[in-house]
Amino acid sequence: MLFTRASEYALLSLVLIARKNEPMGTDTLSKQLGISKSFLAKILQNLARKNILKSFKGASGGFILAKKPDKISIREIAEAAEGKQISVFDCSTDLGCCPSNKGQFCLLWPFLNKLQNKIDTFLEDLTLKDIME
Template sequence: MLLTKASEYALLSLIIIAQKNAPQDVDTLSTQLGLSKSFLAKILQSLAKDAILSSFKGAHGGFMLAKKPEEITLKMIVECAEKKQTMVFECAPSAQKCPGGGGKGSNCRVWPILNKLQLKIDSFLDTMTLKDIIEH
């Protein structure tokens, strides 16, 4: 599982937004974080589309959390930013996709290990919240 800059920027933005009582605009956030405005805007729009953020238009518009920080998991953030399910390897979701077993799953020796790792990662990402990250 490769976490890209999109996940990092989403998380950094959410930390700042969570600590403010007013909508935060893309210009301010991009300047504060030293990030590309257009790239950050796409990330924030994805977070709004997935109901992690609420967006407000107008002179005093911007983005605010749509949920409480304790309701936003790291898995939600990463999957939204990356636009795909978190996977250790491509065959992680099912033994049938494992090329080592010829698609038969039961013959694959690698999949059970990868599946255990995937379950641990999923559990961690599902239990770590934005609140936990902010308080850490």
């Protein structure tokens, strides 16, 4: 699957953080978005591990963007939130993952791979700044 709730919550959180321009805590974000604090905390930590966010501890801690919104691609955000390469279908990036490929050439794979490449390019070119506008 291309995007799950993790990607959605990551995007929503990043928009709020970018607009605030000061550290925002998980409590504040989860209340504003109406989502689980523990699930959001995992997502934000993944974003911090991939250098999309910086995290600060303490009473005035929280998360801020690690770079400008125009330097953060939607693909980068989704892959950090999901913890894996995003793909339209499991086999769209690698023919070897095709569940019906039993030593035969899959007739759909060239189309799926071409679609995947177009989506990858689109999501790489689309930035956090673009969705904030």
